[in-house]
Amino acid sequence: MADKILMNKNTLAALKVELKEYDTALPVFEMKEQKLKEVVQAIENDIIRLKRFIATTNAETKKWVAVMAEDTIDISEMVKVDHIITGKREIAGVTIEVFKDILFKDTEVDLFNTPLWVDKAIEVIQDQKTNRTLVEIEERNLELLWEELAEARRMKNALKEVFMPETKENIRKIEIYLGDVERLAIGCAKLVKKKKELKKAKA
Amino acid sequence: MITGNLEYVMCSLPNLSFQDKDDERSRVFSILKKYAGPSEVEKSIIFILEEEASKFLSLKAFRIYQQIDLKNIHSEAFQKSKNTVLAAFSTYIFSLKTDVQQMRISRKNGVDSSTTKKPLLPLVPGTPMEEEIQLLKWQWKKLEELSVGHYADFGALCLYKLKLLILLRLWSFDQKRGFDNFLNITKKD
Numbered sequence: 001m002a003d004k005i006l007m008n009k010n011t012l013a014a015l016k017v018e019l020k021e022y023d024t025a026l027p028v029f030e031m032k033e034q035k036l037k038e039v040v041q042a043i044e045n046d047i048i049r050l051k052r053f054i055a056t057t058n059a060e061t062k063k064w065v066a067v068m069a070e071d072t073i074d075i076s077e078m079v080k081v082d083h084i085i086t087g088k089r090e091i092a093g094v095t096i097e098v099f100k101d102i103l104f105k106d107t108e109v110d111l112f113n114t115p116l117w118v119d120k121a122i123e124v125i126q127d128q129k130t131n132r133t134l135v136e137i138e139e140r141n142l143e144l145l146w147e148e149l150a151e152a153r154r155m156k157n158a159l160k161e162v163f164m165p166e167t168k169e170n171i172r173k174i175e176i177y178l179g180d181v182e183r184l185a186i187g188c189a190k191l192v193k194k195k196k197e198l199k200k201a202k203a
Numbered sequence: 204m205i206t207g208n209l210e211y212v213m214c215s216l217p218n219l220s221f222q223d224k225d226d227e228r229s230r231v232f233s234i235l236k237k238y239a240g241p242s243e244v245e246k247s248i249i250f251i252l253e254e255e256a257s258k259f260l261s262l263k264a265f266r267i268y269q270q271i272d273l274k275n276i277h278s279e280a281f282q283k284s285k286n287t288v289l290a291a292f293s294t295y296i297f298s299l300k301t302d303v304q305q306m307r308i309s310r311k312n313g314v315d316s317s318t319t320k321k322p323l324l325p326l327v328p329g330t331p332m333e334e335e336i337q338l339l340k341w342q343w344k345k346l347e348e349l350s351v352g353h354y355a356d357f358g359a360l361c362l363y364k365l366k367l368l369i370l371l372r373l374w375s376f377d378q379k380r381g382f383d384n385f386l387n388i389t390k391k392d
Contacts, residue, residue, distance in 0.1 A: 061385060064332035068381035070372065072274070076388045111307045112300055113274075116338065117331035119307055121385075128389040 005170050012174045019167045022159050029156040035092045036149040043142050050135050054128060061124055067117040075118060079125045080105040084133055094148045096141040102130050208259040210355035216252075219366045221343045223373050231370070252367065256360055264357055271361060273368045288349050288358035292365060295345050299324075303338070332376065339369055 005011055068075075085100040104126055109118060217234035220227065235248040238255050246254075257265045267286070275281070277300055281293035302323045309323070326337055346362050346369070353359040 058382075058386075062378065062382055064330035065381040065385050066376035066378040067332050067335050068384045069377040069379075070375050079388060111304045115335060116303055116307065117335050119310065120331040125385070125389050132389065 005174070007174050007177045009178065012171060012178065015167050015171050015174070019164065019171065022164050022167065026156065026159050026164070029152050029159065032092045033149065033152045033156055036094075036145055036152060039091050040142065040145050040149060043138050043145065047135055047138050047142070050131050050138070054131050054135070057124060057128055057131075064117070064120075067115070068121060070115065073114060073118065075121055075125070077105075078107045078109060078118070078122055079129065080107075081129060081133075082106070086137065091145070092148065092152075094144050096144060097137050099134055099137050102133055104129075209357070209360060212255060212259055213355045213359055213363070216363060219363070219370060221340060221370070221373070223376070228374050231367075249364070249367065249371070252364060256364075260357070260360075268357075268361065268364065271364050271368075273365075273372060276365070286358060286361065288353060289361055291349055292345060292362075296342070299338070299341065335376075336373070339373055343369055 005015075082103040082105045084102050087098040087100055088095050089098045090096075109122065217231045219231065232248060235251050239246055239251045253265075253269055256268055260268060267284070267289075271281075271289070276289075276293050277297040278293070281289050282297060284290045284293065306323045306326070326334060328334070329337075343366065346366050350359065350362050353362060
């Protein structure tokens with residue numbers, strides 16, 4: 001836009017088309033920004049809720065976790081994640097991951113030889129691992145959505161604050177210039193006509 | 204019979220009581236550690252007890268004594284032991300473990316123990332720690348029952364080791380270390 005513009009009717013027509021396109025694009029970016037803001041807010045709330053839940057479970061577990069100091073048993077093998085199942089979802093042009101399920105390695109717990117606390121420990125650890133995985137997925141999604149939201153904001157602001165005002169200003173300048181040229185041409189034509197008429201009358 | 208010598212050992216061992224207190228723990232540890240030489244203080248107190256007992260036991264009895272552990276006390280070999288104390292405790296632990304196993308299966312299947320006609324165990328539902336302590340208390344109580352009439356014989360020495368093993372398990376329950384383990388496992392993968 002900083003380039004010198006050609007002050008002619010073709011440029012004026014092209015700028016008017018451009019302005020029309022900007023008028024169409026602006027609400028699209030505004031809507032995209034709005035949608036992304038809503039999703040980002042929802043995901044941020046989910047992350048806060050999950051982190052709060054993890055903290056509450058940690059506090060609850062602290063009451064009995066002393067038994068896990070027992071070194072006769074290693075339960076880390078019993079709670080190994082086999083794989084995480086996720087799907088894809090598109091939100092305002094961003095493809096995000098959707099958690100579906102978490103599968104733990106199928107290990108048979110010896111209910112006769114292992115201590116009683118192992119059952120509850122496995123249950124709580126699996127819950128915590130699931131919640132931590134959810135937080136990780138949502139944080140990754142949030143990063144992607146923030147990037148897209150920033151891009152949508154940049155585009156909306158560029159259209160609103162730079163492209164549209166500049167185009168409008170250029171249209172105004174060209175219209176003024178073309179108006180002046182037209183008036184000058186009419187003036188000249190009138191002058192020539194008057195001169196011709198005077199010449200005729202003298203003859 | 205080497206009762207006289209065993210009587211000496213039994214009298215010199217620290218008295219054990221079922222409590223998880225720092226002063227109680229350090230009292231037992233300090234007395235038992237005194238049996239070990241200055242270069243052997245790092246040895247486990249069970250090892251020190253065994254070494255002390257070995258001085259007064261026959262080779263056969265010592266082998267049996269060495270094998271006593273909470274992990275294998277329910278084994279058939281102990282259940283059929285000629286030592287009545289070991290046999291009785293082994294049978295009791297086997298039965299207790301079987302009942303706990305049944306209870307765990309019921310819990311896994313979502314069967315509420317309070318609705319069943321006869322609960323398998325008189326276990327008061329609580330946190331895993333509270334339940335574990337209840338189980339240890341029952342075992343301790345059983346050992347106390349079995350100790351009647353056994354004051355300075357091999358049975359008494361076996362009961363002492365079993366009591367010490369139960370206490371060591373109780374004392375191994377440590378909130379800070381347990382919580383560190385818990386956090387490490389939940390963050391791992």
